[in-house]
Amino acid sequence: MSELRFDGLSVKYGGLTAVDQVSLTVPSGSVVGLVGESGSGKSTLARAAVGLAPVSEGKVLLDGVDVSRSGRGRRPIQMVFQDPYASLDPRMTIGESIAEAMPRGLFRGSARGQEVARLLELVNLDPDRSAVLPGQLSGGQRQRIALARALAGQPEVVIADEITSALDVSVQGAVLNLVRDVQTRLGLTMLFISHNLAVVRYISDYIAVMYLGRIVEIGTVDGLLADPLHPYTRELLDAAPSRRSALLAAEPPAVADSEPADPHQPPAGCRFHPRCPIGPLVHPDRTVCVTDDPALGTSDRQHHAACHFAPALAAGAIQISSQE
Template structure:
């Protein structure tokens, strides 16, 4: 399908358009995502990766969504194209008023476009935190481990006190561990800290909880943790 055919299919999903109205809507959608009208006659193989992603965004916007789900939308793009696409998404969100669920493993991208960040492990949200509080405001060991995996200037040497790498493979989500789902791999869980058996038998997750952990890190020590020493999880 050409870009025109793809966008026309989406634009007519909920609204009946005549030929002139369809062409007008296609031109409007291309303009929204910063593409020239000449792109309408092209096939996907004639577009760059960044242009294809912009067409995908235009196709989603064609139905005037209340919620836009952006799942790994920047994963195949280089740095400059990724930055441009993220800036466009944020601008469109503000102008058009839709909510956006942005799903990514790229923490820098998440922080740039999000107001609130939710970190998931084995299908459960283990922590929610305002985007502008990263990394200092994080308290869950899994979130801290993700942040510690970000490349630093230490030249591959792990600073003293930084959490150990995760051990083993992620369990089967269809048959998660008892208690805290993260406890078999947790750097401060019962396998590493005696006296924390509650993690293996009692699930700390609660739908309304901001941090699903029996022994969360003290609030506000994330800056010290990210690339240097950290206190014990119980604050001692």
């Protein structure tokens, strides 16, 4: 497998910058979980990686090679989409859908059918079902087919975009177990996108947190969840009931219920400052949050946290609560 790296990547649609100067590395053979609210730019980043969104600036690199220069042959990055009902052609059997994704000329004749059977077994489906149409399958089964179809392209990297959010709770766990098992067995490099921190914690080696088009914190799963250093990350963790008592003081953040800023007109300075529980709305003297971009100093901070007060949070000098 290969290392996936986003190098200063930006995606713009007219006056909207959906992804803004994102630099993120997915180490070879590892899983990076990407979390953030709806509209934070997670799916746009994923779509840019597979050529479905325009790259305005920066590059997507596989082992240092720009994927835009890889030609029109095998696609080294494959994506599993959120909606299992829209990701498969309803007129094609599942066997035909999987075979269509195979690199041209690699499998011929009976070898093609054997590879389809192998991939169906890999995702825990009976190979005899290759002649079935997608309409005869459940959502969980369709998502398994979508994963098999992605693997049929023999990718170096797989991107999974909210692949359990459209499924019933009763089948989400089974799909996650399958993804984790397949990733481990094949040593896949994977970017796993979700708004659910519990899901990301279960499947990932690293977590990256995205807000208004930018990465605001990244670290190992254990390190970031045990000691989050960006107020937005702590807000996301506070939304998970099982984490509330361990991560925050008894009283909730003062502005946790504020709406995100308009992505067409992101705030100056720190983009999170209009709703930050340790920012100028709560502490008017902290004007640095309004005037200076914290992204400029991330390389010197633990977890590369895009927060001016991350060192103070790390040292315990600042507590996130309605009263300090």
